Amino acid sequence: MHNSHLFRVFDFAIMFRRRWSALPEDPVFPSDIKKLGYFIDTDDEIHKIGDPSFYFKYFLTKNERVNDRQRFHFNGKCHCSPPPAKFTNPITEAIRDVVHERLENLGMKKTLLPLGTPATSPNVPIFTSSNLSTASRVVVIFGEPCQDLGNVALRVANRSGGIDKGSMVSIVRELLKQRSSATDPSPPGIILANAGELWWWPEGQKPLSPVSACAVPMASMVHHGRAHNPKVHAIPKNEHPLAHIQYVLDEAIPAITAATASLDIIGIGLSADHIMKALDNRGTFNAIGKRISTLSVIGCSTSADELSHEPLKDLLVRRGRAYITDEAAAMTPVAKPGGNPNTASFTQHGCTVFSSGEVYYIELMLITSRVPILAWLEEVAKAGPDYRHPEIVPINPPMPTDEEWAATTSGFDKMWAEMPEYAKPSIGYAVPKEVAEQAKALEELELHMEAQAQKQHGIDHDNDEEEQLLQRAER
Known part of the structure; x- marks a missing residue:
């Protein structure tokens, strides 16, 4: 009986042995909008084929890994090579590829950084216009570090608004309508930097953004993911967003643009903060500062008190603008270069501050006020080297008078007094x-x-x- 009992225990242990091969397979999706069940309608919006009233659905299941893998391919990331047999032609119309194709049709081409790097080695692509080497004015745009190259806001590209509006396609189209200066009718050169896709994916032979890097194919659905290995995943001289911006300013721009071309620099979100930090470097500013015609920071959080280089501070006063999230209408003047103590918004940017017209999301600011933000660049270019930002009169947010505030709150005390004790919330402190x-x-x-x-x-x-x-x- 004793030995029989031991055999039963041994059999029981063998029964529940799990092999690595038994782990659930990682989900696989095609990188094709149609095969994923969606189509692009006449308004340039993506809708579900089965029910056109629905946009892209991220929450496909309750499993987050499945949802992330679907989004990975929906946004246009190709399968690793070779692709699974059932998806032999995986890339045609995912969002990333649609955006890149449209940008290329507008005359943009990809340039790999560091300059001279082959496509098979770790690199980060940027978009440059075909007239870059001869343009007398160049617009350099640094998007948010969380975005793929060419995207501005996927919440617009994937939903209401459409692909063009939610991507750099609409920005490039607007810039191509402009003159380079009062004497040069040709459009400005354009550089779309890539502060987001800085994680090199060896199997896919391409860089990925932080969100996409977490959704690359794994050995199974339940693997923890991939640790960042600088020897494998880092891109030389572009290891992180600040390094990328520093490289573009220090090495790429001098190499691929005319030495006499003026520069209009635009930074969005964290990239705006990195631009301020990079230009606060004496060496960088001395090399490129004299070429900067305008500096536009969108959703920036850097205070002028954090800057130490006086020529940069002077440039911000003369030719800088900051755009913030605010309830005021678009292009409402909010603060002078010294800030505005009469508003709750942060305005200590060291330059004139305007409302973007967007209340909540930084990624929507350039989309909301695309036309006036870009029009100012042309205005300065036409004005020439003597331009200095005009003085503005800040419009303070409406504040209720004492009488209005009293009328609004007068009923609170009465309501509190009439409220039974059991209904009043208790007040305490959370103590560890x-x-x-x-x-x-x-x-x-x-x-x-x-x-x-x-x-x-x-x-x-x-x-x-x-x-x-x-x-x-x-x-």
Whole structure:
């Protein structure tokens, strides 16, 4: 009986053995909008084939890995080579490829950084216009570090608004309508930098953004993911967004643009902060600062107090603009270069501040005010080297008068007084368990010392007083 019992236990252990091959396979999707069940309608919006009233659906299942893998291919990331047999022609119309094709049709071409790097080695692509080497004015746009090259806001490209509006396609089209200067009717050169796709994917032979890097194919659905290995995943001189921006300013722009071309620099979100930090470098500003015609920071959080290079501060006052999220209408003047203490918004940018017309999302600011933001670049270019940003009169947000505030809040006290006690919310403080235990121990020690002191002085207590001390100690 004893041996039989041992055999049963041994069999039981073997029964629940799990092999690596038994792990669930990582989901695979085609990088094709049609095969994923969607189509692009006449308004340039993506809708579901089965029900055109629906846009792209991220929450395909309750499994986050499945949802991320679908989004990975929906946004246009190709399968690793070779692709699964059932998807032998995986890339045709995913969003990334649609955007890149449209940009190329507008005369943009990809340039790999570091310059001279072959496509098979770690590199980061940027888009440059065909007239870049001869243009007298060049517009350089640094998108958010979380976005793929060519995208501005996927919440627009994937949904209401359409692909052109939610991508750099609409930005490039607007810039191609402009003159380079009062004497040069040709459009400006354009550089679309790539501060997002800086994680090299060896199997796919392409760089990925942080979101896409977390959704690359894995050995199984339940693997933890890939650790960042600088020897494998880092791109030389472009290891992170600040390094990429520094490389573009220090090496790429001088190499691929005319030495006499003026520069209009636009930064969005964290890229705007990185631009300020890069230009605050004396060497960088001395090399490129004299060429900067305008500096536009969109959704920037860098304070002028953080800057130390005086020529940069002077440039911000003369030819800089900051655009912020604000409830005011688009292009409402919010603050002078010194800021505006009468608004709750951050305005210490060191330059004139305008409302973007977007209340919440930084990624929507350039989309919301695309035309006026870009029109200012042309205005400065036509004005020439003597341009200085005009003084503005900030429009402060409306503040209620004492009478209006009293009328609004007068009923609160009455409502509170009439409210029954059980309905009033209790007010307390969240105290960590360790702190609460320490406080209780100190209180008990204090009570004990108080009792000992009273005994030493010969003070007698009746039973009620002793019981009161015990109750306090228990609390």
